[in-house]
Amino acid sequence: MRKYLITASAAALLIALPQLSPAQENASDTYRQLKLFSEVFERVRADYVEEVSDQQLIEYAIQGMLSTLDPHSSYLNADSFGDMRVQTKGEFGGLGIEVTMENGFIKVVSPIDETPAAKAGVKPGDYITHLDGEPILGLSLNEAVEKMRGPVNTDLTVTIRRENEEPFDLTITRDVIKIQSVRNRVEDNVGYVRITTFNQQTMPGLEKAMQEIKAEVGDQLRGYVVDLRNNPGGLLDQAVDVSDAFIDQGEIVSTRGRQTDDAQRFNATPGDLADGLPVIVLINGGSASASEIVAGALQDHRRAIIMGTKSFGKGSVQTIIPLGLSGAMRLTTARYFTPSGRSIQALGIDPDILVEQATVEQAAAARPGRREADLPGALANPNEQNGIDEGTTPEGEAHNLSEAAEQDYQLARAIDLLRGLALYNQRVVN
Structure with a gap:
C-alpha cells in the first residue's frame, strides 16, 4: 500500500509541474551554457599561470567563437578594423599577402603583385608554418596576421612548406603596400x-x-x-x-x-x-x-x-558588422x-x-x-620574290x-x- 501511495504522489507532482515550451527550454539551456562560460571565465581569471586582462579574455572568447564557424569569420579589434578599412581603399601596411587558415596553418591564397611577399618568391598554395621561428599552430588567423604586420622596413622570417619541397625560410622586409x-x-x-x-x-x-x-x-x-x-x-x-x-x-x-x-x-x-x-x-x-x-x-x-x-x-x-568602439566582426x-x-x-x-x-x-x-x-x-x-609575304598576320x-x-x-x-x-x-x- 505504501508503495502505491508514493507512486501516486510522484504522479501528482509531475502533473502539477508546468509544461515548458520549446522556446523556454532553449532559453533555459542557453542560460546554463552562459553560466558554464562564466564559470570558466572566472576560473581562468583566478588560476591561470599568468595574469590576463578581462579585455583579452573576452576578445579571445569572441575570436574563438567566430573563427571556429568557418575560415573567413573573425573578430577585428579596433586596430584591425582600422587596418581593414584602409586596405579596402587600396593602401595598407604589411607583406602584401592574402592568406586563409587551413589545418592550423596559414595558407597563401595569393601574393599581391609588386609587394615584398611577391618579390620574395611566395606562391599561391604555400603554407606558412613559423614566423620568426615561432610556430603558427594554435594561433587564430587574425593573431597570425597581426604577427605578420609591423613597422615599415622591419624584417620577418617566414617558414614556408611547399608541395614536394623541404620547408625553407624566407626573410621579407615589411613595407607600405600601395595597390x-x-x-x-x-x-x-x-x-x-x-x-x-x-x-x-x-x-x-x-x-x-x-x-x-x-x-x-x-x-x-x-x-x-x-x-x-x-x-x-x-x-x-x-x-x-x-x-x-x-x-x-x-x-x-x-x-x-x-x-x-x-x-x-x-x-x-x-x-x-x-x-x-x-x-x-x-x-x-x-x-x-x-x-x-x-x-x-x-x-x-x-x-x-x-x-x-x-x-x-x-x-x-562576409559582412563587416561594426561593434562600436570595440572594433567589428567579419561574419559569413x-x-x-x-x-x-x-x-x-x-x-x-x-x-x-x-x-x-x-x-x-x-x-x-x-x-x-x-x-x-x-x-x-x-x-x-617564290611568293616572297613576287612581293607576297606569307609570314605576316592578316593585317600585314x-x-x-x-x-x-x-x-x-x-x-x-x-x-x-x-x-x-x-x-x-x-x-x-x-
Whole structure:
C-alpha cells in the first residue's frame, strides 16, 4: 500500500509541474551554457599561470567563437578594423599577402603583385608554418596576421612548406603596400588588363585602362585579355561593376543567406566597355572570391572564354558588422551563386580551356626550333620574290610580344587564341 501511495504522489507532482515550451527550454539551456562560460571565465581569471586582462579574455572568447564557424569569420579589434578599412581603399601596411587558415596553418591564397611577399618568391598554395621561428599552430588567423604586420622596413622570417619541397625560410622586409589594382598594356594589338585585387579603385582603374588601350590601338584592336590570376578578391560591389562592364543584360551574381528574405540579385545594365570584341579571362588557383564572381558571370553569359586552371573556390560572402568602439566582426552571412545557379564554394571555376602555367624551359621547348629557312643555302620562297609575304598576320604585321608575354605561357596562349578568333572573323566577313 505504501508503495502505491508514493507512486501516486510522484504522479501528482509531475502533473502539477508546468509544461515548458520549446522556446523556454532553449532559453533555459542557453542560460546554463552562459553560466558554464562564466564559470570558466572566472576560473581562468583566478588560476591561470599568468595574469590576463578581462579585455583579452573576452576578445579571445569572441575570436574563438567566430573563427571556429568557418575560415573567413573573425573578430577585428579596433586596430584591425582600422587596418581593414584602409586596405579596402587600396593602401595598407604589411607583406602584401592574402592568406586563409587551413589545418592550423596559414595558407597563401595569393601574393599581391609588386609587394615584398611577391618579390620574395611566395606562391599561391604555400603554407606558412613559423614566423620568426615561432610556430603558427594554435594561433587564430587574425593573431597570425597581426604577427605578420609591423613597422615599415622591419624584417620577418617566414617558414614556408611547399608541395614536394623541404620547408625553407624566407626573410621579407615589411613595407607600405600601395595597390594599383589595375594595370594595362598592349600585346600585338590585344589589350591586356591585369586586375590584382578588388578595392574601391578597381572600376575607375578598369575604365581608364580600356580607354588607354582603345586610344593606342584604335580599329586594329583584336580583343582583350583580363588577367585575374592570383587575385584574392575584395569588394563585392566592385566585382559586380567589373562584370557589368562586359555584360549588357541579365543576372551577374546572386547571394543567398540563412533566411529566404536575405536573397539578393545583382543585374547588368546596358553597355559593353569592350564594344563586343572577344574577351579571354585568365584564372588559376590563386583567383578567389570576387575574381570567381567575375569569371563565373562572364562564363555563364558566354561573354568570355575562361582560360588557365581551376580557381580557389571561395563562394561565401562576409559582412563587416561594426561593434562600436570595440572594433567589428567579419561574419559569413551568405553564399553567392553564378547566373546559372552554380555555387562555387569549395569547387571553384573550371576553365573552358585548361592551360597549365609552364616553366620557362617548357615554354621555350614549345617554341619552334630550327626551320627550313634557317638552313644554309635554303631555297627562297617564290611568293616572297613576287612581293607576297606569307609570314605576316592578316593585317600585314608580324607577331610581336613583349618579353614578359613570351615568358608567360598562359598569356601567350590567350593572345594566340585571340589572333585565331580575329582571323576567323575576318574570313567570315570577307
